[in-house]
Amino acid sequence: MRPARISRAQVLDATLDLAAEAGLGAVTMRAVAARLEVTPMALYRHVGDKQGLLDGLVERLMAQLTVPAAATSSDAAVETALGADPDWRATLRGLALSIRAVARRYPDLFPLLFQRRAVTEGAQAPRQAVFAALRAAGVPEPELASAERMLSTFVYGFAASEAGGRFAGLDIESEFEYAAKHVERLIEAIAAGAS
Structure with a gap:
């Protein structure tokens, strides 16, 4: 994984794309991080945890x-x-x-x-x-x-x-x-x- 600066918007966009392609069951911190080519820890400051990812998905919708x-x-x-x-x-x-x-x-x-x-x-x-x-x-x-x-x-x-x-x-x-x-x-x- 490469070190990268990501934004909350990028995290939410990646979450929406993943969910739209593979379903809600595919949405995990690890899967979103892989899509962004960062470690799962890089997501925590933007969304907190998986519940934050789901809240962000509601926001995107x-x-x-x-x-x-x-x-x-x-x-x-x-x-x-x-x-x-x-x-x-x-x-x-x-x-x-x-x-x-x-x-x-x-x-x-x-x-x-x-x-x-x-x-x-x-x-x-x-x-x-x-x-x-x-x-x-x-x-x-x-x-x-x-x-x-x-x-x-x-x-x-x-x-x-x-x-x-x-x-x-x-x-x-x-x-x-x-x-x-x-x-x-x-x-x-x-x-x-x-x-």
Whole structure:
């Protein structure tokens, strides 16, 4: 092994490439290090351990989602951006379409998003954008976290089902539109206090 300076981004990129090619079971500190031509010890300062690798993999998947540009800086910035364009439906639909695209691109890795929470700072932008959209819809602050979990569980489930072939033979866009309209009505009901 050659001594090399590697970055956290290189470690996460190598982890994503390895997982996409060989599956989650192939992701080990040793395998990622071999891909980068460094010793496994060289990874520890960037990710800590295998759990850190998996958290980084979630981050890499989440980074592929299209979110409002302001979402990368702070929740307040997202609120400001949505305040100027309060179309919370368009924001949530855009995120849902992006999640579906990631699920189709990585159908074998996507279930990781059900198994692990997005804990790294780099994985938080989509969640913060959803919180901002729900606030723009009028969802009360005490209900935001529950509403976000309900929404993300539904969207991730729809995306995983689509990517896994569960909806084969159906008009998937009609199915998505049907679901999106009903989810929007539920969000409106929560905002109106009718939940």
